[in-house]
Amino acid sequence: MMSSTTNFTLGYILKGYPRISETFISNEILLLEQLGFRMRLFPMRHPRESFCHDSVKQITAQVDYLPTELLLEFPRLLLPNIFLAVKRPALYKYGLQLAGNRYKRTANLATLKHLLQAGYLTNTHILKDDSLTHLHGHFAHSPTSVTMFASLLSGRTFSFTAHAKDIYTSNPEQLREKMRLAEFVVTCTDYNRKYLENIAEGLDTAIHCIYHGIDLKLFSPTTDHVQCTPPYKLLTVARMTEKKGLPTLYKAFRILKDEGFLFNHNLIGDGDDREKIIKLIAELDLQDCCRCLGTRTHQEVLKQFEDSDLFVLACEIAANGDRDGIPNVLVESLAMGVPALSTTVSAIPEILLHNKSGISVAPSNPEIMAANIKEILENQTLRKTIIQGGIKHTSNHFDNRELVAKLGDIFKAQQKSKKRKTKK
Numbered sequence: 001m002m003s004s005t006t007n008f009t010l011g012y013i014l015k016g017y018p019r020i021s022e023t024f025i026s027n028e029i030l031l032l033e034q035l036g037f038r039m040r041l042f043p044m045r046h047p048r049e050s051f052c053h054d055s056v057k058q059i060t061a062q063v064d065y066l067p068t069e070l071l072l073e074f075p076r077l078l079l080p081n082i083f084l085a086v087k088r089p090a091l092y093k094y095g096l097q098l099a100g101n102r103y104k105r106t107a108n109l110a111t112l113k114h115l116l117q118a119g120y121l122t123n124t125h126i127l128k129d130d131s132l133t134h135l136h137g138h139f140a141h142s143p144t145s146v147t148m149f150a151s152l153l154s155g156r157t158f159s160f161t162a163h164a165k166d167i168y169t170s171n172p173e174q175l176r177e178k179m180r181l182a183e184f185v186v187t188c189t190d191y192n193r194k195y196l197e198n199i200a201e202g203l204d205t206a207i208h209c210i211y212h213g214i215d216l217k218l219f220s221p222t223t224d225h226v227q228c229t230p231p232y233k234l235l236t237v238a239r240m241t242e243k244k245g246l247p248t249l250y251k252a253f254r255i256l257k258d259e260g261f262l263f264n265h266n267l268i269g270d271g272d273d274r275e276k277i278i279k280l281i282a283e284l285d286l287q288d289c290c291r292c293l294g295t296r297t298h299q300e301v302l303k304q305f306e307d308s309d310l311f312v313l314a315c316e317i318a319a320n321g322d323r324d325g326i327p328n329v330l331v332e333s334l335a336m337g338v339p340a341l342s343t344t345v346s347a348i349p350e351i352l353l354h355n356k357s358g359i360s361v362a363p364s365n366p367e368i369m370a371a372n373i374k375e376i377l378e379n380q381t382l383r384k385t386i387i388q389g390g391i392k393h394t395s396n397h398f399d400n401r402e403l404v405a406k407l408g409d410i411f412k413a414q415q416k417s418k419k420r421k422t423k424k
Contacts, residue, residue: 005036008415009131011156013121013147014138017043017063018056020295021239024212024328024400025138026056031404033060037411040132042066042121044143049295055215064125066146070113081119084153087127092119095152102145106171114142118149126154134158134183134415140166144178151181157418161186162196164325164346165243172199179205183414186407188212189325189347210407213400214331218302221337221391226384228309231262231289232377235308235338237301237329240271243322245314245343247280251366252314252373254284261374265290266304305336310376313342316363326351331398334358334390339376339383341369357393358386 010032018026033039039061045068067073085092099115126132133156137147140162151158159182167175167187176199179185184206187193193209200207238244246267253265267277267290274292281290296304305311311333317323323346330351333340342348343363352358359376361368376383 006038006412006415007131008133009038009040009129010411011040011042011126011132011135012061012138013135013143013150014041014043015143016045016047017041018047018052020049020052023055023298024214026052026059027215027400028212028404028407029061030055030059031401032408035405035408037408038131040064040125040129042125044068044117044146054298066117066121070109070116074116077113077116077120080123081116084119084123087123088153091153091155095119095149098152099149102174102177105173110142111145114145115149117146118153121146121150122153126150126156132156133418134411136160136411139163140175140178141170148178148181157183157414159184159186159414161188162192163188164192165322167192167195168321168323175199176203179203179207184208184410186210186410187325189350191347191350192325208407208410210403211326211398212328212331213398213403214328214335214394215401216335216395216399218298219305219332219335219394221335223306223337225309225337225339225387226380228377228383231264232309233307234263234265234310234312234373235268235304235333236265236312237268237304238313238327239269240273240277241322242273242318243315243324245316245363246273246277248316248364248366248369249312249314250277250280250284250286250290252369253286253290255366255370256373257286257289259370263289263373263377266308267292268294268296268301268304270295301332302336305333305338308338310373311338311340312369312373313340314363314369315343315345315348317345324348330358331394335394335398337387337391339386339390341372341376351393351398353389353393355382356386357389 041061041063044066067076099111103111135147135151135156135158137144137160144160147158179200180203186208190209193207196207315324326347330340340358344360345363349360352360354360359372361372
């Protein structure tokens, strides 16, 4: 790691850390450290997996986990909040009022937990570290709720990154309040930016679009994927949740199988719908050509990319409004020269420029999905075009080193602006 080039420390409040499905966050933290930022991490949950990516092991930031369960850890949460209320009665009273107003909107008891977690964070860590001058929440729901309350109670500024589910399943009025109080907001797609700007109409909070990006040194073409022959090798990397559209995908596979189309499909990932998906595969009689591999390491995923002829993801909008932004696996696929097919949901067309860097089709339509799978695998001219276009598009727009440097410039500009205001 480079020596620090900033005179302030960034405090990142995270839902969980580390998480295999959120490598874009750990990569961001590592790259910020390499740019000279001092970092402290405050996750709300311990990791769910027993292993992590190598990049996480390179991060040097101090990690302090917040108490997670309101009832089980109430005594641990309560005492620091009592101390803080005595130290800062006016601010704590305002925090209680804000929490009360937010509870009235949603009747969600989690609001109380977020206030108590923020009080714990403020009294136990923030007020003891004078260099910790700015807080940043990753995900606009609970992490940013804690970040917002901690900012209020500590007097530190805050910002947050909004991603996908956290935007579209959040109460718009709650989200607008967070944007009003934040110094700035970052989001990972232009589609999200426009949505947030609509909610924030009339506010002067800056909303920046910065793609997550990937490490192009790790994801680069190692195999010529233009030529392919049956049985074709298909790959999906996705959590087993509604928004991933896996039932649509397997119904498309059933159509292909009925047509005598030869293929094998591997699904990497796990999730709440695992039993449902395994049952569907059996009902559609696809066990001979479809495998569920569960969660795999980064190296195993890379190997699957290298061996695949097509990456396919059938994203759709879930009943509760949840949806993907730009799944990083699509960016990784294109960067490795594996053609990708997905849907027109959300910001996916920002990575899959139709017939240029990939193929995007209407969601929840197995017939269209099946037809386009065949087209990409059998049309060599189309394959060559979208493979070359995908490599170029990711190189030009999804280099995470350039994107995190842009984020770093925003953090530095915000701190300089704060200093100027303080001098005045």
